[in-house]
Amino acid sequence: MPTSTPPGSRTTIDDVLFLLSLAEHAGARLWIDGGWGVDALLGAQTREHGDLDVAIEQRHLGPFLDGLSGHGFVPVEEEGATEWNFLMRNATGVVVDLHVIVVDAEGNGVLGPPEAGNAYPAASLTGRGTIADRPVDCITADWAVRFRDAYTGDAADRADVQALCRRFALPVPQQYQGIG
16 A cells, blocks of 8 residues: 655654553553554564554544644645544654544444444454563554555565564465565
């Protein structure tokens, strides 16, 4: 999937820990997604990351955005940004990619207007991992693989899928077979 993360952005493990602390201070639960979500599941950083992808409940968004703004984060002007998926960046190039969800009665994380049909299935929101020995909520391994199989992946996606399938004994999707 093409990224909207600005070129030159870099979000380190220290940045992630800081952002997790900001969320905790704001009372906002985050589910780590994307590359950092894969690393959380694997229990170690496997590569550099341009951003930190997170799912956050809409009801917690305001306090978390206040915390981000108070630490110099501003919205990134990007084509395709919506109120339920947008980027925030600070002056040092740390980027947070926010996926704003509303948890429905079945536990699904509905992303955007319900009629669009986009959601994190309830089962995907039950993952647990670690970042620098800190326990975090994240997208489950099987769903992280499924989400990446929904588009033509790049080299980072291929490495992520291969690592997750090896670690969690998951079947390798067709598009990733024979790679890595």
